[in-house]
Amino acid sequence: MDSAADLGLFGPGSVTWKVHEEPILLLGGLRSLYLQALHPRAVAGVAQNSAYRADPWGRLARTSAYVGTVIYGSTAEVERAASRIRRLHARMTATDPRTGESFRIDEPELLRWVHVAEVESFLTTARRAGLALTDDEVDRYYTEQVRAAELMGLDPATVPATAAEVADYYERMRPQLRMTRDGAETALFLTVPPVPQSWGSVPLRLGLTLGPTRWAYFGVAGTAVALLPPWARKMYGGLGWPTTDVSADLSVRGMRLLMKAALAAAPERYRSAPMRREALHRAGLA
Template identity: 55%
Template sequence: MAADARPDAGPGLFGPASVTWQMHGDPMMWIAGVRALYLQALHPRAVRGVLQNSDFRRDAWGRLLRTADFVGTVTYGAAAAAERAGARVRRVHAALTALDPATGERYRLDEPDLLLWVHCAEVDSYLTVLRGSGFPLTDDQADRYIAEQRTAARLVGLDPAAVPATAVQLAEYFRAVLPRLAAGPEAREVDAFLRRPPVPPPLRPARALLWRRVASLAYDALPPYAHRLYGRPAASPAHTRRRLVAAGTLLRCIPARLRWRLPPGHILRAMDRLGSGSRPSPYKLRGQTVILDAPGRVQPNNGGDGGRWRRRG
């Protein structure tokens, strides 16, 4: 069998030339994932379904890693592996229901409006956190990313044609869904958990030193309406931007191959499969973008491999 005919071969659903391929290799995706959890919890039906059907309270770390594994498989895995991962998610969602205490009725977790909310909250969080941290992305590239993510939406059971394909459409979606959002008891439970997750005693100093900063930054990066719904103050947008840039600069100083060895490790497997030219890198986007923090000045953000994102002369 030819190498490119094997089910575990090929570039996958996105490929090394996509914006998705470059973005999802960035370490700020972990902070973006926490922001997504905060945002998703503001949809009462969606968060109720999670809390009624999962071990979130006792296995939140496992849930976060499973989500990272799914995103990594869909982004960097071969097409067959991505399709299998999507099929598993669809089977799980189709089998689950939640009880609405207000009406006494049960509803399915694979309802399109719930899947769409989860999808859009993730896409918005990935874009907001990475761009805020200095990841070099033009508006056109942001639109490309949103359009590419309709492939991920299809895998979880959505009709791609019904999913936002541009930043304008994404903003319109959030404006339309805002009246249905609320920080009910389940959202406040998620908020309390994210601010102080249970950890073994030896890890409590790390929780105080590191995790609280991560959760605080993810919360501050939420849109203003989310802060109003949660009823907790947040840092100013300017201060949040400075912290995002600082976090991105610090995390990108960690050698990429070391970062990518952490679970779930999909990037290194993709590079083994496709060759070193498939390495995710913001430098592959820089020819199309310039990040300025004042007229004529380029932000000195480190790209993670000892270089700088600079304008080409």
């Protein structure tokens, strides 16, 4: 394929490009982390193998770069990035805190949980923020994202590919989910991560900071948790009331409008990620 016309896995006619054009997906990524932390083995694997506590913002940047590559990269770029992640995962193991059993990080069950939690969070956050999608487009998004799951080594036949299949998958998984010490510590870290003083924060005891950035982030984290399914909020000690969902919808819609307004006022080079601009150029849409 001519590299100049190589649109990678998806392309401008895909629902994936339509969804991931939304800057509010940053909030969807945070929601997915809260959801992933409810799987005992998945969160244990992260806690025992990741340096996210020492470099949370660096890890976020690397994860965002990988997702951006899968969505917008050329075929060669996507394959290189996925191969690097698969090799990294293949070397990692962890120990189940409850049973003492050793397990591989790239077990299909764990990869599938992370994949579904991520894509469902992206889609749900975008829709609740106001992105108009038909039911057919929702199913198409999940079907398109099976290709991303396959990159991680999953059998595509085992990956939920429609909204109904995702709902059924969550129902099957719920008996296996629970709050563990690793999950609670991860959720606390997600809610109160270290904020550099250069971001306008004031140092306090215990390594915490306070300032405008911290207060703004509290609102973001609170909205991410409120966007979780009611059963997931209950595991975090929250409420499954419909009023919580209404408040979350209002909050995320307001955030989306603010983000769009800020981007509209920003210089052109800041309105979209470099990877997306390169993909639009290859597609002749720049």
